[in-house]
Amino acid sequence: MRLADLYLLYSEALNESQGPGPEVYAYVDSVRARSGLKGVQEAWANFSLQPSKPLTKEGMRNIIKRERTIELAFEGKRFWDLRRWKDARAELNELILGWDIGQRDPAPFYRPITLYNRTFTERDYFWPISIEELTRNRELKQNLGW
Numbered sequence: 799m800r801l802a803d804l805y806l807l808y809s810e811a812l813n814e815s816q817g818p819g820p821e822v823y824a825y826v827d828s829v830r831a832r833s834g835l836k837g838v839q840e841a842w843a844n845f846s847l848q849p850s851k852p853l854t855k856e857g858m859r860n861i862i863k864r865e866r867t868i869e870l871a872f873e874g875k876r877f878w879d880l881r882r883w884k885d886a887r888a889e890l891n892e893l894i895l896g897w898d899i900g901q902r903d904p905a906p907f908y909r910p911i912t913l914y915n916r917t918f919t920e921r922d923y924f925w926p927i928s929i930e931e932l933t934r935n936r937e938l939k940q941n942l943g944w
Contacts, residue, residue, distance in 0.1 A: 886923070
């Protein structure tokens with residue numbers, strides 16, 4: 799676990815409990831400062847079409863989600879964040895597109911084709927309880943949808 803991860807988790811919790819404030823901005827800004835970016839309020843005020851976005855709870859929530867996605871890319875956090883935010887159904891039900899590698903000419907080669915159709919349903923938020931555990935404890939009930 800990295801310090802940036804802790805800062806972003808803490809700023810997210812503060813934003814959800816108290817709304818945006820100086821402490822929320824300070825923790826997000828400390829993560830942004832490491833890469834040479836300006837603070838959240840200054841950046842959104844000067845370089846955005848929505849300068850008041852960091853002033854609302856929902857706007858700051860979206861900003862923190864985006865900061866986590868960028869800062870923690872390739873670290874295995876996105877899947878768990880999407881589940882925690884309950885955004886997995888929207889994000890993980892998209893087609894996986896790729897190039898048609900069976901072609902020899904450039905024009906059909908670069909044509910996007912569907913490689914895989916992934917699905918994430920409501921039941922996937924909870925994983926199934928194993929049969930061994932269900933037989934060991936008869937009071938357990940299988941998770942919904944499994």
